[in-house]
Amino acid sequence: MPIHLAGWADTPAHESASLFQDVLDSNPDPVLVVGSGLELLHANQAAGRLFGAWPRAAKPVNLAEFCGPDRTYFCELVALTIHGNGALEGRDISIGEDVFHLSVHRGTGAWIVSLRAVTRELSREYRLKQLERHSGVLIRAMNGIEGSVIIVDHAGTIRFMNAFTRRHIGDLLQGVDISEWPSVAGFFCEDGVTPLSGSRRIFPRALQGQTVIDEPMVIRNQLTGRSIRLRASATPVLSPKGKVIAAIGWFHEVPDNPA
Structure with a gap:
């Protein structure tokens, strides 16, 4: 029954x-x-x-x-x-x-x-495989972007550069303290002359919890002298408890004579 x-x-x-x-x-x-x-x-x-x-x-x-x-x-x-x-x-x-x-x-x-x-x-193994699959999709997506994407950890150490960034900057920033980026990679203010410093630098601001949108800047190749005008943005990455654990920045080129 x-x-x-x-x-x-x-x-x-x-x-x-x-x-x-x-x-x-x-x-x-x-x-x-x-x-x-x-x-x-x-x-x-x-x-x-x-x-x-x-x-x-x-x-x-x-x-x-x-x-x-x-x-x-x-x-x-x-x-x-x-x-x-x-x-x-x-x-x-x-x-x-x-x-x-x-x-x-x-x-x-x-x-x-x-x-x-x-x-x-x-x-743990199952969750790691899930994370690897999701990370792989994300990395492929960022490598397909026609613009620079850089991720740094809370100490300012680079954890990821997309393919576009590597083509244009190479490994210039790898292992370099974040405070030395402007001089090493040729980061300048919008005038192309004044070294990028202080409040104009997007990653230190993002690591302090700020979101920066379309900060004008110039990158000048120290060897070729070629300059690129950019708009730079960055935002903090937060832990579930709201603590800043990283920052992600993205850069897109601005034509000298926009239509």
């Missing part, structure tokens, strides 16, 4: 339902019991802790409401499986700081969604 799923806190207790909940809570991994309409019928304590939704609400909620707005991808996978009346076994999914094997299968009267935690080491 199948166990009838219990209601929530405002529904009279039932012995079989209590037993069912005890069985769920004995599982150290997150388990959710979901109806065909994506209503959440049961969740064990591990699921409540994972999704920050414990204790349970006083009435049934939708799966998306229980899991929260940051778990859209997880909810979509579950919804697609249920609506397709299929099954999902061992799908790797990242939730918070960890990776889980997600399984969804149909029970007698509802759908069982289980998340089996992967070891912390595999979790």
Whole structure:
């Protein structure tokens, strides 16, 4: 005889339902019991802790409401499986700081969604691979920009130059203190004569938390004497706690005689 799923806190207790909940809570991994309409019928304590939704609400909620707005991808996978009346076994999914094997299968009267935690080491490896993939896409995009992009860390050390920058400046700035950039690479104010200094330098300002937009400047090649007029911009990169951890700057050439 199948166990009838219990209601929530405002529904009279039932012995079989209590037993069912005890069985769920004995599982150290997150388990959710979901109806065909994506209503959440049961969740064990591990699921409540994972999704920050414990204790349970006083009435049934939708799966998306229980899991929260940051778990859209997880909810979509579950919804697609249920609506397709299929099954999902061992799908790797990242939730918070960890990776889980997600399984969804149909029970007698509802759908069982289980998340089996992967070891912390595999979790880190999985997240690193994700980061490498995302970083690769970002680097390819920045290398395709017809303009200079430079990223420095909080100490002013260059961490990235796109291909355009390397073609025009080469490695002149690599290993050079940020205060020496103007003299080493030939950075000048808009007049092309006055060395760029103080408040006109975009990276020190960005590392202090300021955003700089279209600061006029000139770069003059010390060997060829060729000058390029630029507009320079920079913005700080903040940690989740709001601390400046880096700065990104971008430069675009300004024609001498714009149309």
